[in-house]
Amino acid sequence: MERPLTQHIRPGKEPMTLPEYEEAGGYQAVKKALKDYTPKEIQDLVKDANLKGRGGAGFNTGLKWSFVPLGDDAPHPKYLVCNADEMEPGTFKDRVLLEGNPHLLLEGMITAAYAIRADVAYIFIRWAYQLSRERLANAIKEAYEHNYLGKNIQGSDYSLDMHIHVSAGRYMCGEETALLNALEGKRANPRAKPPFPQTSGLFGKPTIVQNVETLCNVPGIVVNGVEWYKGLSHSEEGGTKLYGVSGKVKNPGCWELPMGTPIREILEEHAGGMQDGLNFRGLIPGGASTDFLVEEHLDTPMDYNSITQAGSRMGTGTMIVLDDQTCPVAMVENLEHFFAQESCGWCTPCRDGLPWTEKILHAIEHGVGQMRDLDTLSAHSKWLGPGNTFCALAPGAVEPLQSALKYFRDDFERHINEKRCPWR
Amino acid sequence: MPTIYIDDQPYEVKEGQNLLHAVLSLGLDLPYFCWHPAFGSVGACRQCAVTQYQDENDTRGRIVMACMTPASDGTRISISDPDAIQFRENVIEWLMVNHPHDCPVCDEGGECHLQDMTVMSGHNYREFRFKKRTHRNQDLGPFINHEMNRCIACYRCVRYYRDYAGGDDLQAFGAHDYVYFGRKEDGVLESEFSGNLVEICPTGVFTDKTLKRHYTRKWDLQTSPSVCQQCGLGCNTIAGERYGTLRRILNRYNGQVNRYFLCDRGRFGYEYVNSEQRITQPKISGSQVSGEEAVASIAGLVKDKTRIIGIGSPRASLESNFALRTMVGANRFYSGMSRTETRLVGLVREVLQQGPARSASLLDVEQADAVLVLGEDLTNTAPRLDLSLRQSVRNQPLQEAENSGIQTWNDAALREYIQDKKGPLFIATPAGTKLDGLATGTYRGTAADIARLGYAVAHALSSEEAPAVKGLPAELKRLAATIAQALKNADRPLVISGTSLQEETVIKAAANVAWALSSPEQAADICYTVPEANSLGVSYLADAGVQDAFQAVQKGEADTVVVLENDLYRRAATSEVDAFLSECKHVVCIDHLETRTSGASEIVLPAGTFAESDGTLINNEGRAQRFYQTFVNEAGAMQESWRWIREVMDLNKHVDVSEWESLDDVFSAMLKSVEPFTEMSDVAPDAQFRIHREKIPRASFRYSGRTAMKANVSVHEPQPPEDPDSPMSFSMEGYSGHPPAAFTARFWAPGWNSVQSTNKYQSEVGGPLRGGDPGIRLIEPTRKSTPKYYRDIPEAFATRDGEWFAEPLYHIFGSDETSSASEGLARRIPEPYVAIGSAASESLQLNSGDRITIRIGEEQYTLPVRLYAELPDGVVGVPFGLPEFTGFALPAWTQITGAEDN
Secondary structure, three states: OOOOOOOOOOOOOOOOOHHHHHHOOOOHHHHHHHHHOOHHHHHHHHHHOOOEOOOOOOOEHHHHHOOOOOOOOOOOOOEEEEEEOOOOOOOOHHHHHHHHOHHHHHHHHHHHHHHHOOOEEEEEEOOOOHHHHHHHHHHHHHHHHOOOOEOOHHHOOOOEEEEEEEOOOOHHHHOHHHHHHHHOOOOOOOOOOOOOOOOOOHHHOOEEEEEHHHHHHHHHHHHHOHHHHHHOOOOOOOOEEEEEEEEOEOOOEEEEEEOOOEHHHHHHHHOOOEOOOOOEEEEEEOEOOOOOEOHHHOOOEOOHHHHHHOOOOOOOOEEEEEEOOOOHHHHHHHHHHHHHHHOOOOOHHHHHHHHHHHHHHHHHHOOOOOHHHHHHHHHHHHHOOEOOEOOOHHHHHHHHHHHHHHHOHHHHHHHHHHOOOOOO | OOEEEEOOEEEEOOOOOEHHHHHHHOOOOOOOOOOEOOOEEOOOOOOOEEEEEOOOOOOOOEEEEHHHOEOOOOOEEEOOOHHHHHHHHHHHHHHHHHOOOOHHHOOOOOOOHHHHHHHHHOOOOOOOOOOOOOOOOOOOOOOEEEOHHHOOOOOHHHHHHHHHOOOOOOEEEOOHHHOEEEOOOOOOOOOOOHHHHHHHOOOOOEEEHHHHOOOOOHHHOEEEEEEOOOOOOOOEEEEEEEOOEEEEEEEOOOOOOOOOOOOHHHHHOOHHHHOOOEOOOOEEOOEEOOHHHHHHHHHHHOOOHHHEEEEOOOOOOHHHHHHHHHHHOHHHEEOOOOHHHHHHHHHHHHHHHHOOOEEOOHHHHHHOOEEEEEOOOHHHHOHHHHHHHHHHOOHHHHHHHHHHOOOOOEHHHHHHHHOOOOOOEEEEEOOOOHHHHHOOEEEEOOHHHHHHHHHHHHHHHOOOOOOOOOOOOHHHHHHHHHHHHHHHHOOOEEEEEEOOOOOHHHHHHHHHHHHHHOOOOOOOEEEEEOOOOOHHHHHOOOOOOHHHHHHHHHOOOOOEEEEEOOOHHHOOOHHHHHHHHHHOOEEEEEEOEOOHHHHOOOEEEEEOOHHHOOEEEEOOOOEEEEEOOOOOOOOOOOEOHHHHHHHHHHHHOOOOOOOOOOHHHHHHHHHHHOHHHHHHOOOOOOOOOOEOOEOEEOEOOOOOOOOOOOOOOOOOOOOOOOOOOOOEEOOOOOOOOOOOHHHOOOOOEOOEOOHHHHHHHEOOOOOOEOOOOOOEEOOOOOOOOOOOOOOOOOOOOOOOOOOEEEEEEOOOOOOOOOHHHOHHHHOOOOOOOEEEOHHHHHHHOOOOOOEEEEEEOOEEEEEEEEEOOOOOOOEEEEEOOOOOOOOOOOOEEEEEEEEOOO
């Protein structure tokens, strides 16, 4: 099985140096793109491959790039920003790529930057990812030395500068427009769209923000083509995907598998199933801001479309598993605590609504909940929807809440009626 | 014109608006917090939710924010859709989660936008049973009170303070439900426009600290439409009184002048009306007498008309000045400004009247797209102009952003797209100004050199006609060319200058530039600042200044003087005034506050301040505006100055003033006598005006349970005083609808108790008031083409050995006479100092804080030094008009006689 994203990662060892990576076939994409393709052609390639954004939104990447103005009249400088601010709870897949093979990311970034004729690239990296930052900095240094960055890359007329920016540490910066504001030195509040970053992005100039994993997919597509990419997966959505599992399973981890691998396979074959003595209760498939799925959904393929059909979102593709000895109310309280704390404070429903849900869940978990609290929680699930709030943080925050109320309502009612947490 | 459908009803709306603006302009009610007509939409609060439908068949719709949705042709929305209503109610409920139950003790109560929107939303039951988050408050200085628990995080304060007003010491801190709006540390808010926070903030976070010291509820105030008297711009205000004390000043919207904002001097500089320094009773030789006695005494003195002169005042109303002029005769009436200033203001009038450039209003300034400022430190000499200029520098970048597809109301997106780009702004002053940060280029020089630069710009624009400047250094030639180019390429270029540097040639140079920019098709804009509320007005009535008055007495042409609302010690050298006052046989002074002049006067009469008088003023634009009395002050015998003078004239019968019963009578007499004034006959309806036979009330309507008007004295209701001068009543009785704009004593509409109710008085929110903005422009240029360029170009400034040329430096807090006697504002007035440049600092070995002795005029002063690095060689800066630091003319050559051991 081909693993284009992780094939060169050597667990426990230093990542490949640039010469090592080149020897193994790395940076072919850059050379090929610059030599054989126009920027527009790269865009079409990526679009046809149906590469979907791996940051959680699942938008067609090539299509996203096509909105950047090209040509002589385009405003400059243009920017490519890599969103390495991986802070979705339960998600650690980008870290695997960053620590494991930073050159793959660089290769993807340079190719993508060429496709939109960006002048400057930034890697916006999570504060806590210090080892990743170190390894990226080394890789960038090497890339400059080997003429993959800087002026006239590989003798072409294309030049690109790349910088690392370390985030000050808030989840909100993972939202692409809030990231841009943070990068500009402003408060990390999101922006309204339209205008989209392709029109007015970093410093008001055309910008593309892309997830780490998405960019790592690009070199493979450019070198091997659309058919190859589509052939990697079982589903309409091509390529491979990094899937992760955490929770009380025997073998929590991260694996590169064909896109569309069924949940059951990931859970049982790769994660080894539940730990002894524990039973499966449910899981959230794509990080904290996705809906619970339960037993009946386990045969669903893990691709964007199928998971949406099942009533959730694939998000980042890293699952958090709930066992039958862990209190669902406490789990949801923990998640809402995170979201309430990470709210940027810009819009009313998220800023003032999420802490209320957290306080209610805390009360329920500590045996002082009331039945009417469940109505309040449902109301919040209903009203903190997309369009009602300014960005997607609050709608994401209520996904585990609304699905927990749907699938684990009995547990909530027990807490309230018994005036205690039955699991304690 | 696009048509939109609201609840299936079609409405025609203006092109390019967002739905919230359109809905409000239609007169419909939709709640909102973070949107503001002056700085557009950001979509943060989520309060203005409506349901939008794809087409007629879409019955489900989805919730959108009206402020962020274009009101484009065919848009279909519902305000009354149950989901939208519920969501709007939810937003209030969320805001109430942390909002404290402060209403009974909160200053904002009764004019609180949050209260209004809460009622409008229908939310009334608290589900939330947990603890609320609280904050620590900061001491932000003498003007603004800080109570952060009440904050609903609408972000208006920082958007206004930072984006609109250019301040940087107020910011948002923290995140989630703990966001905090304040300073990095406790301290005085630095922006000169911090006071607008009290109206911008929709709750009681930022409130008027001066009001707090004598707090009263809005509904207990008696209010009237007034005009700020603290500088020459004439911003419209609403003054509020209770129990005989003036309580606070609020902004009164005028679409052409101040619009939504005031400066801090105007907003907080009213407390002198309540000051202990008030002259409350007539006095003869220091002893209190009755009004009749005083008037009789004066009448006796002025019996011989040939011996009396009158000195008027640029801070008194036209009517009061005219009355004095009538009493003494036009050839014995003096403007009350110094001789120099009288000439300068007269020159300003001449330029504006001549044309072709036209006098710019504050709105015109906001809309200019390239500006040259010659000689004025606007932030201190005409503060509200600074705020307008800050908007004007966005105009060219905004125009360039037109092809981005970003709507003009999409505030955050436009600011992001434009980044720091600014249109051309050039500032030429002796010392640095706060607006320098916005400027494309600055020039530091004395008035003479600034004038030379101006003349050079005009010559670069019109080399055939406007005179060239000989001997201009190459660098200045280049700067002049750059400025000329920028102005020429602009659509609406503007030149700003004024009288501050006391130099004619600066005014003339500015005229040349504006004239060179004008064409028969389009007159360029020119804006001159003048120091006081009626400088321009009084200049119509007299062209001789105080020094001319002194001369008249010296020559024996007169021996009795009546001084109207003027402290002569601020107009001339101390020794000159001393000599004059002792030479005069009799000195009569009519004023509001005790001054050196009133102290040296034989007879003193108590004048009513703006809050106790009605009158007409002409601002720097040439706009005649009427201010109305707020209350009758019963703590003393004060009345309008013109009434005192009328009483004297009535006794003497030199002039027939039997017709002079009310303001209208004096006003029409004045219009008959002063030809240019006939243009302002419509400045406001007269005192006979009624609406449905009702007067216009000064107090708000109360349905029940109203406290007696003078409950501090007795609960029995006295008969309210009569008002012969206006159609307004000193009570709540009268027409409770919207009066003509000139009589707007308060902004209020059902359900809109806060200042947002201003929306209901405009046909288009953010546009003119219904019926037109009040005030009448008196001056339109007569020439349309072929200007008569000025040719007197001054010599370049030359330093003098052992002497330092002192240019005046102005202070928003301190340079104005009356506001400086206001309690809160007085704390912001700097101590006198001397500013030196970096060359002087080196040669004299002086640092900031060192003390030196300097001879200015006749006196020596020992003062601390301030380092203003950019001051040119040989030039020092001396603050103008600070309390007890007057009595010398500026500019002046000075000598530094000693640097104390530091």
